[in-house]
Amino acid sequence: MKFTKSVLAAALMTASVFSVSAAVNAAYAADVQDKVIVAHRGASAYLPEHTLESKALAYTMGVKYIEQDLAMTKDDRLVVVHDHFLDRVTDVADKFPNRARKDGRYYVIDFTLDEIKTLNFTEGFEIKDGKRVQGYPNRFPMFTSVFKIHTLEEEIEFIQGLNKTMGRDIGLYVETKAPWFHKQEGKDISKATLEVLKKYGYTTKDSNVIFQTFDYPDLKYVVDTLMPKMGMKLKTVMLLGYNDWNETYELKDGKWVPFDFNYLLDPKNFPEVSKYATGLGPTYAMLFDLEKTKKGNIVVNDFVKNAHLNGMMVHPYTVRADALPEYASNVDELFKAILIDADADGVFTDFPDLGVAFLEKQAKK
Numbered sequence: 002m003k004f005t006k007s008v009l010a011a012a013l014m015t016a017s018v019f020s021v022s023a024a025v026n027a028a029y030a031a032d033v034q035d036k037v038i039v040a041h042r043g044a045s046a047y048l049p050e051h052t053l054e055s056k057a058l059a060y061t062m063g064v065k066y067i068e069q070d071l072a073m074t075k076d077d078r079l080v081v082v083h084d085h086f087l088d089r090v091t092d093v094a095d096k097f098p099n100r101a102r103k104d105g106r107y108y109v110i111d112f113t114l115d116e117i118k119t120l121n122f123t124e125g126f127e128i129k130d131g132k133r134v135q136g137y138p139n140r141f142p143m144f145t146s147v148f149k150i151h152t153l154e155e156e157i158e159f160i161q162g163l164n165k166t167m168g169r170d171i172g173l174y175v176e177t178k179a180p181w182f183h184k185q186e187g188k189d190i191s192k193a194t195l196e197v198l199k200k201y202g203y204t205t206k207d208s209n210v211i212f213q214t215f216d217y218p219d220l221k222y223v224v225d226t227l228m229p230k231m232g233m234k235l236k237t238v239m240l241l242g243y244n245d246w247n248e249t250y251e252l253k254d255g256k257w258v259p260f261d262f263n264y265l266l267d268p269k270n271f272p273e274v275s276k277y278a279t280g281l282g283p284t285y286a287m288l289f290d291l292e293k294t295k296k297g298n299i300v301v302n303d304f305v306k307n308a309h310l311n312g313m314m315v316h317p318y319t320v321r322a323d324a325l326p327e328y329a330s331n332v333d334e335l336f337k338a339i340l341i342d343a344d345a346d347g348v349f350t351d352f353p354d355l356g357v358a359f360l361e362k363q364a365k366k
């Protein structure tokens with residue numbers, strides 16, 4: 002987070018040439034090793050996202066955190082699934098054809114856990130011309146083999162079990178999906194999530210978990226009200242999006258209106274945001290000056306510097322080797338721009354093996 006080779010070299014100019022070089026390299030390697038690779042929905046480039054199988058694969062790839070996105074069922078259970086809908090990643094439309102809402106979507110919240118457990122969980126797809134088309138064509142073939150949706154409790158037991166057998170301490174990176182939507186439906190997903198985390202021993206800033214959300218009003222509620230009431234103080238990451246994603250709504254004067262992410266993106270507000278967030282989770286493009294960036298020359302901006310000045314770490318999302326931005330020629334160039342040039346503290350990736358390999362190569366430089 003703090004060191005570049007040139008800064009360290011300048012600081013150590015009074016020492017001998019050989020010891021400067023050794024000290025600089027050691028400190029740089031240590032700094033690089035401090036950076037974290039977050040397995041985004043598991044090793045989701047290789048196995049269907051959020052399956053326990055994809056979590057096991059990510060675990061063996063040497064990541065520091067494995068991500069859990071969460072939605073709540075009709076009977077108040079937390080399931081690990083990215084959307085608060087079931088239709089992109091399951092056969093719900095085949096098994097429960099009459100249970101879609103008017104918008105055509107099948108909502109997690111309209112199904113019990115038992116019903117959800119009957120579904121087959123698959124690589125994500127869209128419907129095009131009435132046909133299922135896989136989102137990432139080169140990934141795991143959709144609707145092959147058998148995968149099932151699981152609960153947050155099941156995933157925690159899985160990761161804690163692996164931590165025991167593998168002798169490691171891999172962290173959770175939980176995201177409450179659309180707390181505003183759950184509130185509209187009369188459910189408090191953040192409270193339910195904290196209750197499960199507390200039950201499994203995650204209660205303090207030193208606990209190996211990060212609580213992340215796109216919902217700033219809900220993060221304030223979590224930090225100001227829920228965590229103190231429950232005797233908890235976890236690390237938190239505020240996720241940042243663009244307004245046209247319509248990611249979050251907030252209640253204003255009794256009406257649900259779109260949340261304005263420009264507030265969170267303005268560094269003037271970072272001191273206020275840092276009262277609630279241990280870190281920021283921007284999309285990686287927010288770290289770059291896109292007007293100056295060209296293929297082969299990714300130009301970084303001051304985003305990470307401003308976050309660090311306000312004591313916040315930065316974990317951007319999501320590096321995908323099979324969906325690179327046009328300005329990156331290869332995945333290592335993108336990892337370098339994010340982790341070394343922009344100096345982010347970690348990164349979410351669907352390709353945890355490539356992220357870990359990149360850091361290993363950097364530490365040896």
Ligand code: G3P
Pocket residue numbers: 041070083176213240282318319349
């Ligand atoms: O939580 C970080 C990243 O996962 C945010 O994007 O949509 O994949 O949850 P999403």
Ligand code: CA
Pocket residue numbers: 068069070176
């Ligand atoms: Ca997420």
